Amino acid sequence: MPTPLPDQLLVESPEQALALLNPLRAELLSRLEQPASASEVARSLGETPQRINYHIKALEKAGLVRRTGSRQVKNLVEVLYQAVARTFVISDALAASAGVRGKLPEQGALAGLARTAEAMRRDALLLLERAESPGEADVPSAVLTSTVRLASEADRQAFVRDYLAAVEEVVRRYASPDESGEAYTAALAVYPRPERTEAQGKDEGADE
Template sequence: MLDVTVIEDAEAAAVSLDPIRARLLAELAAGPASAAMLAGKVGLPRQKVNYHLKALERHGLVELAGERRKGNVTERLMRATAASYVISPLALAAVQPDPDRFRDQLSARWLLALGARLVRDVGSLITGAAKARKRLATYALDGEVTFASAADRAAFIEELTAGVGALIRKYHDGDAEGGRPHRIVVAVHPTVKPEAADAAAAVEAAH
C-alpha cells in the first residue's frame, strides 16, 4: 500500500468524495476487509457496501487483497490502494488555479495557486514515474520558525529571497546540453493551529 497517492480523474475524485465511500476507504486503509465485515462498521447492508466497493475498485481506489471461504460463499477481501489520497487540480481541469495569471508574492491566494500547481505537477510526475517503473528524484524541506515581530518576518523574507535567488543564479545553466529544468517553490505562512483545523473540519461536516 502506498502512503499517499494522487487522484487526477474527475470521476474518481467524485467517487472518493462520497461520504460513505470515503468512510469505506478509511476502513480499508486500516486493513483488508470484505463487504460483510464492512457492513456492520458503516451500518449498511452487505449488498449496498458491495455496490460502493465496486465503484471504488473501478477507479483504482481499492483493490483485491485476497479471497476466503465462509461457508458456501467466497468472500473478496478488499484493501485501499493507499493510506491517503490527494485530489489533483487536474480533476477540475477547466477551473484549476493558474499562478501565471498574476504574481503577488504577498498574496495568500497566489500561494494557494502555487500549492495547487505543486500538487498537480508532482502528482503527474508520480503517475508517469510509476508507469515507467522509474524512481522520481524530489526534495522537500519543511520547518517552522517563530518571528518575534513583523519586522523580523520581513527581514527573514528579504534574506530568504536573496539567498535562494543567489543559488538560482549560481547553478542555473539554460544552455546545458541534456539539462533538466526544476521548479523551486518556497513558501512562508502562519502555522495553522490544530484546534483551528479541527473547527474548520467540523464546520465542513455540518454542511
C-alpha cells in the first residue's frame, strides 16, 4: 500500500532547491505522488526511459524521491519511486543565503526558457489546427533565429541589455493603448548554444 505523503516539505538544501527549478524534474515529482517506475513515467511523458531514469536518480540523490519497492515485468525488475511530499517550499533562509542567491536566478531563467518553449510549442500546434479549419484565413506569425558570437562576458551582458531594450521599445511603439485588437505573444530568448553529442538522449550526464 502506498505510503501517505506529507502535504509539504520545507526545502533547506541548495541541491534540492536547484533540482526543483528544473522543469522536467518538477514534473516528475508531480507524477510520482504515487509509486511508479522510470519506464512508466517515461511512457506517460513520451520520453525515453534512460532520460527519465537519469533525472529520477538525481531527485533521489537530492532526497526528493525515495524507492518504495520493485516489481517484476517480464524478465526485468523495475524499481518503484515516490516523491517525499506533495508540494515543496524553498525556505527563506536558503533563498537568502550567499551560496544559493546567485545560482537560483540563473537556473530560474533556464527553467523559464524551457517553460516558454513548451508553451510556444502547444500554442503553435493549436494555431496549426486553426489554420487547417475550412474558411480560416492565414494565421499571421513570424520567427527569427540567429547565432551571435560574443567575445567576452561584458559583451554578453551589453548585448542582452541592448537586445531587451530594443524589443521593449518596439512593443511600446505598436501596443494598442486601450488593449483593443487581437493579442499576440512575443517571446524573447538569449542562451548559450549547447554542444550536442552522439550520446545525447541515451546518457543524460550533461543534461540540463
